Amino acid sequence: MNSINQRLQKVSQYIKGETIADIGSDHAYLPIYAIKNHLCQFAVAGEVVKGPFEAAKINVKKYGLDNSIDVKLGNGLEVLDQENNIDSITICGMGGPLIASIIEKGKSKLQNHPRLILQSNIQTITLRQALSNINYHIIDESLIEENGHIYEIVVAEYGNQFMDDFDLKFGPILLRQKNNLFTKKWNRELQALEKIKRNLDEDKHFNRLNEINKEIKMVQEVIL
Structure with a gap:
């Protein structure tokens, strides 16, 4: 082989x-x-x-x-x-x-x-x-x-x-390299999060919505 x-x-x-x-x-x-x-x-x-x-x-x-x-x-x-x-x-x-x-x-x-x-x-x-x-x-x-x-x-x-939270989520080494694949991966994740967010009801899913918003903010901070 x-x-x-x-x-x-x-x-x-x-x-x-x-x-x-x-x-x-x-x-x-x-x-x-x-x-x-x-x-x-x-x-x-x-x-x-x-x-x-x-x-x-x-x-x-x-x-x-x-x-x-x-x-x-x-x-x-x-x-x-x-x-x-x-x-x-x-x-x-x-x-x-x-x-x-x-x-x-x-x-x-x-x-x-x-x-x-x-x-x-x-x-x-x-x-x-x-x-x-x-x-x-x-x-x-x-x-x-x-x-x-x-x-x-x-x-x-x-x-x-x-x-810290950013190292854990994105990877301490990947975060510092930020290569094209990294950006591609987290752009995809961002789109997926935004899609989930659109389908959540503000009253019914208040906690989940807060979590998603926090995640979106982290990802945006790193790739935008």
């Missing part, structure tokens, strides 16, 4: 160390790519759903990587041993709240402080809050557009960081 989708390829660029764990590994595409391209020497592919777990095992066998990739069935970071020596953990293709819950529930498995490479589909704010809660700081971020959707990738390592 020499190629994977752009998103996973971008994620793979942040892998460091000899051992990775890919959580929610689906067909184990990322671990297979990482081993084949010498980005690491050993990988754990964790999957909670039986179907993709079986598919990952078949795939790993097909590429003759049984000795290099350990495919495990389990929820989140449960697939890691307590004394694991994982250097990088990748969690991709999920919503921010789900990734947040995986790293918060599994924080006891992070005692050797692996790098976390997280790619969320939506609500990355919750993921950034979770990183802060488990004492991780963001060292890099990037945006990638694939099939019309803009995804965020967040890379974090152990250590403290203060983030």
